Amino acid sequence: MATLLPFECRWGIMATGWIASEFAKDLLAPPSTRNVSDITHRLVAAASSSSLARASDFLSLLPCHAARAYGSYAALVSDPEVDVIYIATPHSHHFANAMLALKAGKNVLCEKPFTVNAPQLEILMKEAKKRGLFLMEAVWTRCFPVSIEIRRLLKEGEIGVVKRTEARLDFCHEPLGEKYPGGEHRMVNPKLAGGALLDLGVYALTWVFQTLYHDLPEEEKERSEPKTMGVMQMYPETGVDADNVVVLQFPHATGVASSSIFVSGDNAPSARFLGTEGEIQVIGPAYRPEGYCVIRPGKEEKIVPCQIPGKGMFWEADEVARCIRDGKLESEIVPLNESLVIMRVMDTVRRQNRLRYPEEIETTVYDEEREDVLEILSGSAE
Numbered sequence: 001m002a003t004l005l006p007f008e009c010r011w012g013i014m015a016t017g018w019i020a021s022e023f024a025k026d027l028l029a030p031p032s033t034r035n036v037s038d039i040t041h042r043l044v045a046a047a048s049s050s051s052l053a054r055a056s057d058f059l060s061l062l063p064c065h066a067a068r069a070y071g072s073y074a075a076l077v078s079d080p081e082v083d084v085i086y087i088a089t090p091h092s093h094h095f096a097n098a099m100l101a102l103k104a105g106k107n108v109l110c111e112k113p114f115t116v117n118a119p120q121l122e123i124l125m126k127e128a129k130k131r132g133l134f135l136m137e138a139v140w141t142r143c144f145p146v147s148i149e150i151r152r153l154l155k156e157g158e159i160g161v162v163k164r165t166e167a168r169l170d171f172c173h174e175p176l177g178e179k180y181p182g183g184e185h186r187m188v189n190p191k192l193a194g195g196a197l198l199d200l201g202v203y204a205l206t207w208v209f210q211t212l213y214h215d216l217p218e219e220e221k222e223r224s225e226p227k228t229m230g231v232m233q234m235y236p237e238t239g240v241d242a243d244n245v246v247v248l249q250f251p252h253a254t255g256v257a258s259s260s261i262f263v264s265g266d267n268a269p270s271a272r273f274l275g276t277e278g279e280i281q282v283i284g285p286a287y288r289p290e291g292y293c294v295i296r297p298g299k300e301e302k303i304v305p306c307q308i309p310g311k312g313m314f315w316e317a318d319e320v321a322r323c324i325r326d327g328k329l330e331s332e333i334v335p336l337n338e339s340l341v342i343m344r345v346m347d348t349v350r351r352q353n354r355l356r357y358p359e360e361i362e363t364t365v366y367d368e369e370r371e372d373v374l375e376i377l378s379g380s381a382e
């Protein structure tokens with residue numbers, strides 16, 4: 001009997017910072033450790049905009065001996081062996097970097113938040129569609145089996161009708177002054193589109209949208225874009241938001257999403273789905289759910305821990321591989337339109353709080369010279 005070989009997805013990694021390295025390690029973990037046998041991943045190449053040596057160093061720490069190192073992103077997107085580019089640069093650069101990859105004919109998985117604003121994302125979506133390429137925001141959380149399981153439970157009425165979702169991501173683990181000296185770190189740097197909302201709030205909003213919007217019938221989604229009201233407290237040194245609370249009014253339910261670098265996380269659940277017959281709580285941080293708890297009046301609490309054999313980024317990579325294998329241009333788990341609606345919500349909250357980034361990174365104009373402009377702007381040019 002013929003055995004079907006797994007589909008091999010060939011990756012190029014753009015940038016060599018922290019998350020690029022975490023992603024690469026997960027990508028190269030044997031799929032069997034998570035009971036996956038239909039696809040495999042190969043890391044074909046990685047590029048650094050700083051130097052070729054940095055890309056080589058990055059690869060030398062990984063078990064991928066034949067992978068090629070490039071000293072520019074342009075060289076990476078020209079590699080004919082690469083099927084999909086994973087973009088792991090700061091927020092400010094996503095639009096230009098994704099355009100570079102799409103224009104070179106590459107499928108794209110782009111780190112969160114997708115872009116600086118919704119109009120930039122609309123341009124990326126048009127470009128991908130025009131070229132018949134796959135495009136997805138790397139909201140890895142959505143691809144966790146536990147997220148899929150929670151969505152199923154809510155859909156099946158485990159806690160009745162969900163009337164409110166509350167989600168939060170508070171990320172102050174150290175005194176702020178020590179963590180972000182000089183305000184240069186991407187978390188607080190306006191030139192890199194920093195701030196709690198774009199960096200962390202996107203996860204809290206993801207839980208609101210996965211539970212109050214994702215499973216609505218398509219024809220209902222258009223009239224269900226929520227009314228949005230958000231407040232922010234600013235990081236004094238740089239003027240980006242350090243703390244925010246966003247209230248979303250859907251026709252059928254309410255969402256509250258908050259995120260902060262001022263507040264330290266505690267043991268409270270990172271998300272609560274409140275229904276007419278009980279609630280489900282997410283255990284673990286909003287970006288990396290480790291389990292859930294079902295609470296119903298008069299019944300025993302049910303705690304369900306979920307195993308994560310690694311960091312958990314392989315599940316989004318698996319989703320990308322399967323979509324590419326099946327010729328899909330977008331993922332049903334992380335749909336483009338949902339990323340766009342969330343981006344619009346973040347635009348609204350920024351407008352309400354007068355948080356605007358430098359024009360050079362809010363722009364919807366793309367030209368190849370932009371790469372240099374961005375480097376000068378963020379002070380990273382050598």
Ligand SMILES: NC(=O)C1=CN([C@@H]2O[C@H](COP(=O)(O)OP(=O)(O)OC[C@H]3O[C@@H](n4cnc5c(N)ncnc54)[C@H](OP(=O)(O)O)[C@@H]3O)[C@@H](O)[C@H]2O)C=CC1
Binds near residue numbers: 016047088091093
């Ligand atoms: N999914 C998740 O859990 C996480 C996602 N993220 C997201 O990943 C992205 C990157 O975050 P992270 O890895 O922490 O950031 P890092 O600062 O560690 O890395 C960013 C990399 O981008 C490249 N880069 C290109 N231009 C610039 C520039 N002007 N300034 C700084 N870096 C530049 C650099 O790589 P090179 O020099 O090689 O080109 C740099 O190493 C962000 O979008 C962030 O929101 C971050 C953390 C967790």
Ligand SMILES: O=C1OC[C@@H](O)[C@H](O)[C@H]1O
Binds near residue numbers: 199200287
């Ligand atoms: O995406 C993220 O996840 C949580 C943190 O590790 C990180 O700062 C943020 O960018």
